[in-house]
Amino acid sequence: xAAKVLDTTRNAVPFDRANVPGPKMAKAVQAEMAGKxxxxxxxxxxxxxxxxxxxxxxxxxxxxxxxxxxxxxxGSSLKRLKDEGIEASYVNxxxxxxxxxxxxxxxxxxNGGYDTAIxxxxxxxxxxxxMSTLKNFxxxxxxxxxxxxxxxxxxxxxxxxxxxxxxxxxxVIAQL
Amino acid sequence: xxxxxxxxxIENLENVQINIGRVVSSHEAKESEGPTPAPEIHxxxxxxxxxxxxxxxxxxxxxxxxCYCTYGKCDLTGNKEGACGIDMEAHQARETMLKGLTGxxxxxxxxxxxxxxxIERFGEDFPIDVGPxxxxxxxxxxxxGIKPETIGDFIPVLDYIEEQITQLLATAHTGQEGSALDFxxxxxxxxxxxxxxxxxxxxxxxxxxxxxxxxxDTPLVxxxxxxxxxxKPVLLCIGHNIAAVAYIMDYMEEHDLFDKIELAGLCCxxxxxxxxxxxxxxxxxxxxxxxxxxxxxxxxxxxxxxxVRADVLxxxxxxxxxxxxxxxxxxxxxxxxxxxxxxxxxxxLISGDQxxxxxxxxxxxxxxxxxxxxxxxxxxxxxxxxxxxxDEEFKKLTxxxxxxxxxxxxxxxxxxxxxxxxxxxxxxxxxxxxxxDKCNGCGRCDFECPKGIxxxxxxxxxxxxxxxxxxxxxxxxxxxxGDPEIREEGRNLVLGTTPGIxxxxxxxxxxxxxxxxxxxxxxxxxxxxxxxxxxxxxxDLGMHKDDEGKTLYERYSGRFIKGNxxxxxxxxxxxxxxxxxxxxxxxxxxRDINGNFEEIADYVLNRIGAVGLAWGAYSQKALTIGTxxxxxxxxxxxxxxxxxxxxxxLGKPYNKDKWNMMDARDGSVQNVEPAPEHMLISAExxxxxxxxxxxxxxxxxxxxxxxxxxLTHYIEMSEKYLGVLPDDxxxxxxxxxxxxxxxxxxxxxxxxxxxxxxxxxxKKKILEGPTRxxxxxxxxxxxxxxxxxxxx
Ligand code: SF4
Ligand code: SF4
Ligand code: SF4
Numbered sequence: 001x002a003a004k005v006l007d008t009t010r011n012a013v014p015f016d017r018a019n020v021p022g023p024k025m026a027k028a029v030q031a032e033m034a035g036k037x038x039x040x041x042x043x044x045x046x047x048x049x050x051x052x053x054x055x056x057x058x059x060x061x062x063x064x065x066x067x068x069x070x071x072x073x074x075g076s077s078l079k080r081l082k083d084e085g086i087e088a089s090y091v092n093x094x095x096x097x098x099x100x101x102x103x104x105x106x107x108x109x110x111n112g113g114y115d116t117a118i119x120x121x122x123x124x125x126x127x128x129x130x131m132s133t134l135k136n137f138x139x140x141x142x143x144x145x146x147x148x149x150x151x152x153x154x155x156x157x158x159x160x161x162x163x164x165x166x167x168x169x170x171x172v173i174a175q176l
Numbered sequence: 177x178x179x180x181x182x183x184x185x186i187e188n189l190e191n192v193q194i195n196i197g198r199v200v201s202s203h204e205a206k207e208s209e210g211p212t213p214a215p216e217i218h219x220x221x222x223x224x225x226x227x228x229x230x231x232x233x234x235x236x237x238x239x240x241x242x243c244y245c246t247y248g249k250c251d252l253t254g255n256k257e258g259a260c261g262i263d264m265e266a267h268q269a270r271e272t273m274l275k276g277l278t279g280x281x282x283x284x285x286x287x288x289x290x291x292x293x294x295i296e297r298f299g300e301d302f303p304i305d306v307g308p309x310x311x312x313x314x315x316x317x318x319x320x321g322i323k324p325e326t327i328g329d330f331i332p333v334l335d336y337i338e339e340q341i342t343q344l345l346a347t348a349h350t351g352q353e354g355s356a357l358d359f360x361x362x363x364x365x366x367x368x369x370x371x372x373x374x375x376x377x378x379x380x381x382x383x384x385x386x387x388x389x390x391x392x393d394t395p396l397v398x399x400x401x402x403x404x405x406x407x408k409p410v411l412l413c414i415g416h417n418i419a420a421v422a423y424i425m426d427y428m429e430e431h432d433l434f435d436k437i438e439l440a441g442l443c444c445x446x447x448x449x450x451x452x453x454x455x456x457x458x459x460x461x462x463x464x465x466x467x468x469x470x471x472x473x474x475x476x477x478x479x480x481x482x483x484v485r486a487d488v489l490x491x492x493x494x495x496x497x498x499x500x501x502x503x504x505x506x507x508x509x510x511x512x513x514x515x516x517x518x519x520x521x522x523x524x525l526i527s528g529d530q531x532x533x534x535x536x537x538x539x540x541x542x543x544x545x546x547x548x549x550x551x552x553x554x555x556x557x558x559x560x561x562x563x564x565x566x567d568e569e570f571k572k573l574t575x576x577x578x579x580x581x582x583x584x585x586x587x588x589x590x591x592x593x594x595x596x597x598x599x600x601x602x603x604x605x606x607x608x609x610x611x612x613d614k615c616n617g618c619g620r621c622d623f624e625c626p627k628g629i630x631x632x633x634x635x636x637x638x639x640x641x642x643x644x645x646x647x648x649x650x651x652x653x654x655x656x657x658g659d660p661e662i663r664e665e666g667r668n669l670v671l672g673t674t675p676g677i678x679x680x681x682x683x684x685x686x687x688x689x690x691x692x693x694x695x696x697x698x699x700x701x702x703x704x705x706x707x708x709x710x711x712x713x714x715x716d717l718g719m720h721k722d723d724e725g726k727t728l729y730e731r732y733s734g735r736f737i738k739g740n741x742x743x744x745x746x747x748x749x750x751x752x753x754x755x756x757x758x759x760x761x762x763x764x765x766x767r768d769i770n771g772n773f774e775e776i777a778d779y780v781l782n783r784i785g786a787v788g789l790a791w792g793a794y795s796q797k798a799l800t801i802g803t804x805x806x807x808x809x810x811x812x813x814x815x816x817x818x819x820x821x822x823x824x825x826l827g828k829p830y831n832k833d834k835w836n837m838m839d840a841r842d843g844s845v846q847n848v849e850p851a852p853e854h855m856l857i858s859a860e861x862x863x864x865x866x867x868x869x870x871x872x873x874x875x876x877x878x879x880x881x882x883x884x885x886x887l888t889h890y891i892e893m894s895e896k897y898l899g900v901l902p903d904d905x906x907x908x909x910x911x912x913x914x915x916x917x918x919x920x921x922x923x924x925x926x927x928x929x930x931x932x933x934x935x936x937x938x939k940k941k942i943l944e945g946p947t948r949x950x951x952x953x954x955x956x957x958x959x960x961x962x963x964x965x966x967x968x
Binding site for chain 2: 013014015016017021022023024049050074075076078079080082083089090092093094095097098099101102104105106122123124125126129130132133135136137148159
């Protein structure tokens with residue numbers, strides 16, 4: 001039997017039901033489009049959180065890092081990433097959004113700030129709340145490729161089943 | 177002649193009565209007042225702006241709209257302005273200030289209620305006694321410039337707080353303040369007031385009600401749902417204010433009822449009950465409220481104020497548990513029975529004619545609650561009441577779950593309830609047992625299930641075996657840190673040889689259950705930090721045990737020295753934690769604290785490595801406690817729910833010019849390491865928070881040995897929990913003597929190779945590289961007027 005067509009725009013309701021921020025909420029995005037948007041970014045930053053125990057996620061992060069996307073390891077994700085040989089810089093997520101807000105921040109490589117923040121593997125409510133800083137006080141594009149719908153991103157997947165999640169991430173990678 | 181507060185009638189003058197209000201006692205004026213006694217909103221603004229310049233407010237709106245007034249709703253997304261001209265930043269600052277102010281009001285109103293009650297019982301002249309201390313009310317002295325000696329001396333203190341709350345509240349009206357920074361200054365003002373309000377509340381209860389006074393070896397008491405003997409009638413008190421509950425305990429003591437009735441407390445009232453009478457037991461923190469009521473075990477519930485669920489009466493009534501309300505803050509629509517006979521009230525409650533009663537006469541509450549419990553116990557037992565499903569029902573309910581996931585989306589922690597239901601339907605309860613500790617007992621899931629499954633009850637039933645074993649020990653709240661303890665430990669704190677004070681405080685809205693704070697405390701204690709705790713966190717710390725079955729309280733003593741664990745007490749006892757830093761400034765450094773907030777905060781910020789951790793903070797009170805700590809120069813870390821408070825104060829270590837400080841000896845400017853790096857920040861996991869706590873204990877005043885110890889812990893915890901040497905370790909190195917001994921050579925090499933520092937390898941000395949040299953006489957300050965020879 002052929003695998004069901006992957007539709008990452010379904011079920012695009014805040015994962016925490018009451019997390020409805022206001023008139024501007026993320027557009028639900030297909031995985032392919034998310035990949036294209038990421039590949040178009042001039043200065044993308046992949047922001048990884050501590051919720052990366054799901055099978056397959058780390059491989060995806062590795063592939064993205066290998067495509068040249070710098071990785072910010074927030075929370076306690078760094079250990080796991082290092083173990084897998086992924087180059088990443090530890091930064092606290094709260095501190096990171098305040099640096100991203102600062103036009104004078106030089107970034108992790110000293111070459112300046114970032115134009116696109118890609119979120120993956122986060123404690124839902126924590127990332128959602130800190131995306132709202134970026135949404136309201138910066139011009140940075142926020143793309144969530146996490147498993148749950150993030151209203152404070154500009155583009156986000158809907159709430160996905162675990163098996164669809166990894167499939168979706170593979171589609172993203174294929175576009176990079 | 178001495179005049180007392182009273183009412184006089186002058187003979188031969190009919191209908192003339194003279195009321196003498198409060199008489200200012202001579203000792204109040206004894207102390208010098210200092211530069212800013214009883215500061216107005218703007219008086220400490222310069223200090224606030226200094227803090228806010230370095231630790232910039234960062235907003236994370238929960239809601240992008242404002243609906244304060246009928247101009248709105250206004251969409252402020254993207255920092256737009258609303259119809260009144262306020263932008264998103266200022267609106268968020270206003271929101272945060274308002275929330276904090278609610279917390280300040282809650283503590284101060286608690287203090288006022290208690291003060292009125294205690295003055296009525298003991299008189300205004302009842303002396304303050306907090307233990308072996310001359311410095312009895314450090315916050316009051318620092319903020320007000322007075323040295324209270326009697327409980328009546330706190331009347332003008334609360335008058336001042338109440339006036340300031342009104343002034344602050346007024347600024348939130350539409351169309352006034354437009355500056356986010358000024359709203360922050362107001363929030364900081366509210367936070368400072370909050371600490372003083374808490375100090376009043378705790379000092380008067382410690383003084384009047386015989387609670388432990390700076391006592392390091394207070395007894396251990398039982399805690400946990402499993403520690404309550406439900407074969408006896410159970411009388412449960414929920415809230416924060418001991419005023420009414422004290423009468424219950426007196427009555428029970430007088431009538432030998434402690435072995436006939438199980439008296440249990442929930443939330444901070446429980447701490448204060450045990451401080452008043454160690455026969456009381458603690459059920460647990462706020463997160464256990466709904467769970468414990470739903471267990472059907474309590475036979476009578478008494479509520480007072482603050483963190484009490486709004487649905488207590490509704491929930492209790494379903495299970496025939498009468499509720500007695502005792503305070504203006506919570507009346508639940510009940511009739512006021514204060515003037516009625518106790519027997520009549522008992523009759524109405526037993527018969528079920530009324531679900532509860534409101535009483536402001538505490539003598540009556542004292543008699544009513546235990547007598548009612550004695551009656552209700554057997555009646556309810558006979559009725560066999562419990563909300564939890566029996567085995568058969570449990571099986572049916574878990575099997576009826578369609579795994580739709582609606583409850584997961586409704587749960588604030590996104591807990592995998594659906595998976596636990598599925599496993600339980602197959603006979604495996606382990607997921608429910610795991611879920612039980614992570615579940616904060618909010619009950620939101622109950623409203624989501626299309627199948628009508630009472631989810632929380634199912635979770636509790638699924639974890640019943642586990643809950644029965646929930647028994648721990650808590651050391652009774654000790655109150656203030658005494659002056660002699662400060663004399664002994666102050667020096668170590670300022671020089672850094674005691675690596676820091678970690679205050680694990682606040683509510684139980686943890687991201688991953690209460691075990692996290694146990695692990696954090698244990699790690700810090702093993703590393704010789706002083707761990708102080710209070711409130712719900714102090715309870716949860718006592719719920720977990722090591723392999724030998726011992727809680728942390730049984731393993732670590734409660735003196736204010738390195739490697740000790742101190743339960744300070746209830747929420748209002750938090751004041752003693754911030755006051756400890758003031759005591760160090762006064763006693764160790766000899767600073768004049770009277771009405772001298774700015775100088776003391778400057779001292780604390782630069783010299784005392786104290787950090788607050790409110791890992792499960794949920795309440796407005798926790799927000800204002802944190803903000804009050806920040807104004808005093810104490811950084812605070814929140815758990816991942818923390819950004820819902822909307823605002824953090826974050827430093828930017830790469831912004832070098834923000835870390836310039838003056839040397840108070842000559843006004844010369846030094847660029848210092850970012851210490852402390854942030855004022856208010858959040859973290860995602862316990863693994864992230866441990867090295868963060870270590871780092872936030874760095875202070876510019878650390879001597880070499882102190883810095884070496886702190887750096888060792890920072891590096892070790894970073895390696896242990898994050899798997900790496902932190903990339904900013906070297907910026908905290910001022911000389912080779914700051915380097916951890918065991919790694920000295922390895923780190924010198926890194927300094928040379930990775931950071932280009934010059935090393936003299938023969939002498940193992942750093943020749944060039946650090947931002948600054950260590951100078952033991954350096955007097956770091958952020959306040960120009962404190963520089964020697966400066967004119968005001
Ligand atoms: S207070 Fe201002 S922003 Fe808020 S609803 Fe009224 S006009 Fe709009
Ligand atoms: S009661 Fe527990 S499981 Fe239910 S929504 Fe609240 S935290 Fe989640
Ligand atoms: S909402 Fe009800 S039916 Fe749906 S997963 Fe949760 S318990 Fe099952």
